[in-house]
Amino acid sequence: MVEKIVARDLKVMVYKKPVLQNINLTVMAQEILAIIGPAHSGKTTFLRSINRLLENQPGFIRSGELLLDNRDVKQWDVDLLRRRVGMIFATPIPLPGTIFDNVAYGPRLKGIRNMHSLAEIVEKSLRAAFLWDEVKDRLFSSALRLSGGQQQRLCIARTLAVEPEVVMMDEPCSGLDPISTAQIEQALQELKANYTFILVTNNVKQAARVSDRTAFFLNGELVEIGPTAQIFTAPKDKRTDDYVSGRIG
Amino acid sequence: MTCRALIIQRLVWFGLALLTFLTLLVLFFIIGYISAKGAPVITPEFLFSLPVRMGKEGGILPTIIVTLYIALLAIVVATPFGVGTAVYLTEYSRESALTRIIRFGADALAGVPSIIFGLFGFILFVIRLKMGWSILAGGLTLAMMVLPTIIRTSEEAIRAIPYQFREVSYSLGGTKSQTVWRVVLPNALPGILTGVILSLGRSVAETAAVIFTAGSTLRLPRTILDPGRTMAVHFYILAREGLSMERAYGTAFLLIIVILLINAFSYLLMFRLTRRLK
Numbered sequence: 001m002v003e004k005i006v007a008r009d010l011k012v013m014v015y016k017k018p019v020l021q022n023i024n025l026t027v028m029a030q031e032i033l034a035i036i037g038p039a040h041s042g043k044t045t046f047l048r049s050i051n052r053l054l055e056n057q058p059g060f061i062r063s064g065e066l067l068l069d070n071r072d073v074k075q076w077d078v079d080l081l082r083r084r085v086g087m088i089f090a091t092p093i094p095l096p097g098t099i100f101d102n103v104a105y106g107p108r109l110k111g112i113r114n115m116h117s118l119a120e121i122v123e124k125s126l127r128a129a130f131l132w133d134e135v136k137d138r139l140f141s142s143a144l145r146l147s148g149g150q151q152q153r154l155c156i157a158r159t160l161a162v163e164p165e166v167v168m169m170d171e172p173c174s175g176l177d178p179i180s181t182a183q184i185e186q187a188l189q190e191l192k193a194n195y196t197f198i199l200v201t202n203n204v205k206q207a208a209r210v211s212d213r214t215a216f217f218l219n220g221e222l223v224e225i226g227p228t229a230q231i232f233t234a235p236k237d238k239r240t241d242d243y244v245s246g247r248i249g
Numbered sequence: 250m251t252c253r254a255l256i257i258q259r260l261v262w263f264g265l266a267l268l269t270f271l272t273l274l275v276l277f278f279i280i281g282y283i284s285a286k287g288a289p290v291i292t293p294e295f296l297f298s299l300p301v302r303m304g305k306e307g308g309i310l311p312t313i314i315v316t317l318y319i320a321l322l323a324i325v326v327a328t329p330f331g332v333g334t335a336v337y338l339t340e341y342s343r344e345s346a347l348t349r350i351i352r353f354g355a356d357a358l359a360g361v362p363s364i365i366f367g368l369f370g371f372i373l374f375v376i377r378l379k380m381g382w383s384i385l386a387g388g389l390t391l392a393m394m395v396l397p398t399i400i401r402t403s404e405e406a407i408r409a410i411p412y413q414f415r416e417v418s419y420s421l422g423g424t425k426s427q428t429v430w431r432v433v434l435p436n437a438l439p440g441i442l443t444g445v446i447l448s449l450g451r452s453v454a455e456t457a458a459v460i461f462t463a464g465s466t467l468r469l470p471r472t473i474l475d476p477g478r479t480m481a482v483h484f485y486i487l488a489r490e491g492l493s494m495e496r497a498y499g500t501a502f503l504l505i506i507v508i509l510l511i512n513a514f515s516y517l518l519m520f521r522l523t524r525r526l527k
Contacts, residue, residue, distance in 0.1 A: 079424055080422070082419060082421065083421070083422035086421070087420040089417070093411075093414065093417050096436055105423075105431070106422060106423075109422055109427055
């Protein structure tokens with residue numbers, strides 16, 4: 001197994017107030033790592049420090065190490081970094097425009113103009129996100145007319161079109177019905193052979209269903225990380241036990 | 250609902266309806282009056298021939314051409330500056346003393362009477378930069394005058410775009426400029442166009458700022474370095490000098506038609522743009 005992302009003593013401050021500290025964890029290549037924890041436990045901040053979206057917000061200071069392929073994310077060219085580490089947001093955010101334009105957005109940023117190559121990428125990405133069959137006849141209609149679940153799969157396809165190695169999902173199913181959620185989880189299982197996933201979720205059961213390992217964050221700290229089965233059946237920390245069994249959070 | 254509350258509600262409804270009706274009445278009265286007086290003057294000859302005897306006879310072709318030249322020149326010059334400033338204010342700067350100064354400047358500029366712009370344009374463009382009375386000097390003066398409108402409407406339009414759209418673009422490896430070009434500007438386009446169209450209307454209708462800078466000759470201009478008289482100035486001179494009230498109304502009528510057309514066209518454009526985005 002290859003270490004894909006490594007955090008050592010990662011600490012993030014917002015206006016001098018720590019929101020993440022003492023984070024030591026490793027994400028292996030081709031695994032699905034779930035991050036669970038109550039609101040304001042720093043899960044999203046962790047994702048946003050990996051792809052450096054945090055830098056766009058004022059008042060953030062990051063210290064410690066955060067490595068992608070053994071190189072600190074700070075040293076990566078930020079655009080290249082974000083192409084390697086894709087992100088799916090909590091609410092599906094299709095850009096105004098057609099389904100095709102949405103999926104082709106990333107490839108076009110890279111300078112791919114040829115319609116034939118773009119069409120190929122769009123089809124491949126939509127198939128990978130299990131959306132192709134539903135939208136193949138209306139690629140050039142507005143993405144905003146899709147249902148919530150379809151929109152989120154569109155966002156997944158849009159991220160995959162950039163050919164990332166790591167895909168971070170920030171509560172991707174929080175606004176979706178159970179069937180849409182199941183479709184996205186199915187997509188995750190199929191895709192895991194080729195990608196590394198970090199799945200932040202509020203839904204403890206979802207973490208149990210789809211992930212290989214689970215990390216539990218609480219108040220900006222990593223309480224415990226381990227194989228998902230162990231976290232859910234024999235957690236080492238009392239707080240983890242309380243959270244996964246629904247006594248807190 | 251009590252009887253009293255019902256009566257008050259009815260009264261308020263009636264009051265508001267009355268106010269709306271009165272506003273529309275004034276509008277239709279003005280348009281109707283000018284149409285009644287001006288429409289009969291409009292003939293192909295009036296539109297497409299040169300004025301004779303200071304405009305007492307003949308047509309107003311040169312003023313139509315000069316109006317279009319000056320208004321378009323103003324928009325073509327002001328739009329890049331205005332949109333560029335708005336992009337800088339919203340995307341490339343944090344709130345600071347500088348952005349507040351720029352915004353204050355734009356607001357102050359918006360409050361300056363147009364005759365002051367005329368005088369300033371006269372001193373700067375006509376005299377100092379030796380452009381003489383010309384379409385160029387008039388257009389540049391109008392560009393300065395409409396700049397604040399374009400800046401502020403563009404800024405509002407850009408700010409209305411959800412921050413998440415930008416984050417999506419960044420998260421897919423987009424640079425700041427790619428994000429501005431591909432996400433921010435296309436989505437802000439309807440709002441930006443509102444400001445541009447508004448400015449176009451104001452440029453077409455402006456008198457004071459152009460009479461000092463573009464002059465008032467009735468000759469047909471050959472280049473933008475030639476002086477010329479816009480429709481609004483023509484109307485002003487015809488009416489003030491008592492040359493021909495009939496032709497003044499004709500010009501006014503045409504001016505109103507042009508502005509209505511600009512508005513109708515912009516609504517159509519906006520409708521098509523927003524539909525494309527939905």
